[in-house]
Amino acid sequence: MHDIRLIRDDPAAFDAGLAKRGAAPLADELVALDAQRRRFDSEYQDGKAEKKKADKAIGAAKGRGDIALYNQLLLNAQQSEAIDHALLDQSVRLTAELEALLAAIPNLPAADVPDGADEDGNVEVARWGTPRAFDFTPREHPDFAAPLGLDFEGAAAIAGARFAVLRGGVARLNRALGQYMLDRQAERGFEEVAPPLLVRSEALFGTGQLPKFAEDLFQTTDGRWLIPTAEVSLTNLVRERILDEQTLPLRFTALTPCFRSEAGAAGRDTRGLIRQHQFDKVELVAITTPEQSAAEHEAMTAAAEAILQALDLPYRKMLLCTGDMGFSATKTFDLEVWLPGQQKYREISSISNCGDFQARRMDARFRTASEKGTRFVHTLNGSGLAVGRTLVAVLENCQQADGSVRIPDVLVPYMGGVTELRPA
Missing domain, CATH: 3.30.930.10 (Bira Bifunctional Protein; Domain 2)
Known part of the structure; x- marks a missing residue:
């Protein structure tokens, strides 16, 4: 199994190792998929932080008896929660896709392994x-x-x-x-x-x-x-x-x-x-x-x-x-x-x-x-x-x-x- 962080750090070296194995370059595809996954994950984490703030605001409005604001904030929170679930689903799906790709890639050869097709x-x-x-x-x-x-x-x-x-x-x-x-x-x-x-x-x-x-x-x-x-x-x-x-x-x-x-x-x-x-x-x-x-x-x-x-x-x-x-x-x-x-x-x-x-x-x-x-x-x-x-x-x-x-x-x-x- 390969570490996506190492692939991000040196995609050219990773593709060079794959080439020695007779495999097509994959670094760009893997890095792009990882970037997309991390973006969804980041947006989901941001949503979780915003939810904590919203929960406090909802509690404060309810405590003051401001029913109109309470209802509006509650509706906003429900809409945000739906978005957060969608972001999490996307992050989980892309993580599984990335891990499946990484699991199918062979190990890279050591530097002293001779090149050869068979x-x-x-x-x-x-x-x-x-x-x-x-x-x-x-x-x-x-x-x-x-x-x-x-x-x-x-x-x-x-x-x-x-x-x-x-x-x-x-x-x-x-x-x-x-x-x-x-x-x-x-x-x-x-x-x-x-x-x-x-x-x-x-x-x-x-x-x-x-x-x-x-x-x-x-x-x-x-x-x-x-x-x-x-x-x-x-x-x-x-x-x-x-x-x-x-x-x-x-x-x-x-x-x-x-x-x-x-x-x-x-x-x-x-x-x-x-x-x-x-x-x-x-x-x-x-x-x-x-x-x-x-x-x-x-x-x-x-x-x-x-x-x-x-x-x-x-x-x-x-x-x-x-x-x-x-x-x-x-x-x-x-x-x-x-x-x-x-x-x-x-x-x-x-x-x-x-x-x-x-x-x-x-x-x-x-x-x-x-x-x-x-x-x-x-x-x-x-x-x-x-x-x-x-x-x-x-x-x-x-x-x-x-x-x-x-x-x-x-x-x-x-x-x-x-x-x-x-x-x-």
Whole structure:
């Protein structure tokens, strides 16, 4: 959510940020609407002040027994009250219109975010690990994991497309991955949280999924929504709160199912686990001061990278360009893991700094001992990691010629000592 006062102060800078996002200029329209709203509001406030004076005059006329003047003043007051109600209605209508426009505008990119229209404009920052040299042709996971317990046909019969049933060894490996990630992030200072999977509309508005992306979500019959990511629940833990600076940063992590309709993904990644309606993810969220947020962004990215390194999965770190960032982000790093079956790097984590964009929508603030008033916090979120995509990466990078899959060493204790999955 943007502050109209900042737009009034520097409309050119606001439009320049929108242009980097590929959006048309809006500052003049917003400022004009705000001016009209403020004029009606000012006239309404003036009317309230005049009403106080009129009430005194009416009381005085009545006290003197001047019935003619009393009746005239009473009539004037009634007419003024009708005008005041009309002014208030106009102010409320324009305020709602302005807030709706502001709510639909994406966050502006940070100064160091590269310009670009789409993913082709992203910049590789670093690369870790060397893709394994196979002595056979590596396959994509849908082509060899069915005997290991990955069942798409059974899932389709139960729920339709973009669902999977995990059985046996694959189910245990999926569970091991989630538990391992959760333990490692807790060791890094992220507080483990078991949050609601159903949330109110206000929570999704706070993190920016509503109103713009309603079609990507699943809504229940009672008006609540299934979370598309635990970011929604975790970030809203500070909704409408004023925090003390010394308590920051707050760091939260959660392992939850996530639910997405994938409305905009028709025809994309229709095979396998890459893009599902339901998947598990370990989420990371941080609540910081503006001064801490850049360093927190790097630390959170490193926390996600550490999981990939421990699993010995080659990846690259990408700085997203202006045209590929999410709606609420001001700067985003993507981690892309190497998938030998596809012979390409695929996104496995996005770690975003949202600045105060979400905090304004949630009214989440903090106070310092040295300053009067409050300031908005900065919020950050990222995957640490997406469990299903990590499962894909382990299956494909650790596959063996006979169809078995080697278990990464750090997961063996979580697998009860099992060192490989073998086809049934």
